[in-house]
Amino acid sequence: xxxxxxFRASAETIVMGRSEPVGWGQAxxxxxxxxxxxxARRAANLLRFARTVARHVRFLKRNRVALVHQNNSITRxxxxxxxxxxxxxxxxxxxxxxxxxxxxxxxxxxxRLHLIIPMSHWIRRHMVERGVSPANIRVMYDGLDPAAVRxxxxxxxxxxxxxxxxxxxxxxxxxxxxxxxxxxxxx
Numbered sequence: 355x356x357x358x359x360x361f362r363a364s365a366e367t368i369v370m371g372r373s374e375p376v377g378w379g380q381a382x383x384x385x386x387x388x389x390x391x392x393x394a395r396r397a398a399n400l401l402r403f404a405r406t407v408a409r410h411v412r413f414l415k416r417n418r419v420a421l422v423h424q425n426n427s428i429t430r431x432x433x434x435x436x437x438x439x440x441x442x443x444x445x446x447x448x449x450x451x452x453x454x455x456x457x458x459x460x461x462x463x464x465x466r467l468h469l470i471i472p473m474s475h476w477i478r479r480h481m482v483e484r485g486v487s488p489a490n491i492r493v494m495y496d497g498l499d500p501a502a503v504r505x506x507x508x509x510x511x512x513x514x515x516x517x518x519x520x521x522x523x524x525x526x527x528x529x530x531x532x533x534x535x536x537x538x539x540x541x
Contacts, residue, residue, distance in 0.1 A: 414437055
């Protein structure tokens with residue numbers, strides 16, 4: 355990410371990669387042994403989750419981590435959020451997109467975070483409509499410092515490069531190509 359250098363320069367920062375998702379198991383078909391197998395898988399996954407959380411707690415304490423910031427959603431990385439709560443480390447989570455649902459676990463952990471930061475009022479409203487408590491949600495728009503933006507090419511040179519005539523309108527959108535981002539609406 356382009357901001358990692360700035361984060362590291364501003365404070366001691368540890369940037370972690372993605373956690374592996376912890377699945378809760380699946381039924382093993384429709385046979386009579388499906389339920390016991392599914393329960394055994396769930397128990398094994400819960401044990402693996404507990405071990406992962408314990409490892410994260412030790413990491414947070416050993417490195418004297420002062421803040422855990424989950425950069426994507428309260429629906430992911432439950433292991434790190436639980437570890438932060440157990441270690442007594444403030445934990446915040448950014449909510450950058452729309453989730454069709456928030457599980458009981460998502461909502462329970464979300465209530466215990468120090469802060470949930472959606473990047474728009476629309477995302478906040480979407481979360482609350484799906485049962486997330488609004489008590490610790492604060493909207494914060496992603497910032498862009500206009501003074502830091504440097505125009506390096508003229509509109510005319512871009513039109514020439516891409517073969518766009520002066521009388522043709524140009525519309526743009528910046529973002530990952532995802533259905534919920536709205537590129538289809540822009541087109």
